[in-house]
Amino acid sequence: MSTGTPTRVKTLRLASPEETHSLGVRLGKLLQPGDFVGLIGDLGAGKTHLVRGVAEGAEVPRSEVASPTFAIVYPYSGRIPLYHADLYRLTNYDDLYSTGLLDMVETGDGASLVEWLDRIPEAAPREFLRVTLRHAGADARELTAEAFGARPTALLEAWAPGA
Template sequence: MSPSTLTRTVRSASPEETHRLGVRLGELLQPGDFIGLIGDLGAGKTHLVRGVAEGAQVPRSEVASPTFAIVYPYSGRIPLYHADLYRIADEDELYATGFFDLVGSGGAVLVEWLDRVPGAAPREFLRVTLRPTEEEARELQAEAFGARPAALLAAWLP
């Protein structure tokens, strides 16, 4: 993995604010972007994902948790592929799902539980780690690996 080219940390005071941060990120996504999310259960990943999908103009009714399907495709302003690796044991198991065919396929990829299968990430990607700091508050630490992810991060969290 290449060294981080840019890091930003932001505090979210509520689930609604986490959602709004996601909306802003979704508005900025371009085909080929890869966003990896890390955080324990209840860290706010779902709020961020729903916001990203909204920002990418995915109809709210289409957004679901892909925990059992592993990957869920959304049609919006750009194709958005939402993956949940919670139930995946390793890269071989993930490979069997066809996941790696999505990377670089003309859409953006949003992956929850990237820490379960770190090899799922391409060389250049944006990693967002969510940590609860209080009952409703969260800290989001975003790290960009590569030029495009750094530009995305700088536009998202200036």
């Protein structure tokens, strides 16, 4: 994960899981091949709500979207290929080789959504969007998005223009 300073940071307050999902839909409509979005947050922070929204926005059939906790990486077919990974069960960078995630990211033919990026931060490419979700009440969440690089900054500006 980039240890440098983000090129742009935005923080949003989301009042409900539905708002988190809707924000994900907006992001999914904007993703392009090569985009990498790393998701960070405690259990129940809203990562799955956001990912399901992103998949919907990327035109992935709802029936295809599953939690990759046991498979580690799920490829989805939609408007663009979407690779959904969950690093929760991995312990180090070497564990990534067997998942195929690094190859998928390197080819750049699809967008990548990687949950629990904080567990293996070096899985992120040089340019990426880091999204951190935190509990901010019963159903409310605080989302902080940090862009590292030109394309992630443009993506963040288009995704959350008023924030």
